[in-house]
Amino acid sequence: MSSRLYLVRHGETEWNRQQRIQGSTDIPLNDTGRAQSLASAALLAGVQPHTVFASPLLRAFETGEIIARTLGLPVPVPVPELVERHYGEAEGLNYRQIEKRFPDRSLVPGQEQKEQLSARSMRALHSIARSSDGEAVVIVAHGGVIRAILAELHPSGSHGRIANGSIHTLGFDSDLLSLVAFDQLVPPLTTR
Numbered sequence: 001m002s003s004r005l006y007l008v009r010h011g012e013t014e015w016n017r018q019q020r021i022q023g024s025t026d027i028p029l030n031d032t033g034r035a036q037s038l039a040s041a042a043l044l045a046g047v048q049p050h051t052v053f054a055s056p057l058l059r060a061f062e063t064g065e066i067i068a069r070t071l072g073l074p075v076p077v078p079v080p081e082l083v084e085r086h087y088g089e090a091e092g093l094n095y096r097q098i099e100k101r102f103p104d105r106s107l108v109p110g111q112e113q114k115e116q117l118s119a120r121s122m123r124a125l126h127s128i129a130r131s132s133d134g135e136a137v138v139i140v141a142h143g144g145v146i147r148a149i150l151a152e153l154h155p156s157g158s159h160g161r162i163a164n165g166s167i168h169t170l171g172f173d174s175d176l177l178s179l180v181a182f183d184q185l186v187p188p189l190t191t192r
Helices: 031-047 058-071 095-101 114-131 143-153
Strands: 003-009 051-054 137-141 167-173 176-184
Touching: 003 031, 003 114, 003 143, 031 058, 031 167, 051 058, 058 137, 114 137, 114 143, 114 167, 114 176, 137 143, 143 167, 143 176
Parallel strands: 003 137, 051 137
Antiparallel strands: 003 167, 167 176
């Protein structure tokens, strides 16, 4: 039975705006992020999703709650395997600070390895897809998680930046996941 999975990056936070690495640090949405979540919900209304799944980190779960409430769906199902990559000692730093402290980004103390992130992200995605029973579902996650999933599904593709509020469509058929559409971008929103 074929399904559609709509992978959504959470809305903006203050740390996103400040270009600080969040990782597993639990940062809430800002007003722009809430507006992005509403815009994502409006785009998803046409596909009539059955369920919303979300990382339990506040920024993703709140995005999922806004989408679910807007679409008249139950509260999102939390999926712990969808939390953002743990960036260890880089969390809270901006990109310039990271470049100074950790010239080799693969050697940041306490950082989760990309292979670990990819394995847990794909495990969660397959579990959700198998339970979807041919229904459309929304999955709210993080930039690192989405990049890991896209790299697995389309290894030769260049996916660049995963924008806040962006939507990526995946297909699931005969136990196989595929990338259907990349970056159905929600227009940039500002509250300033």
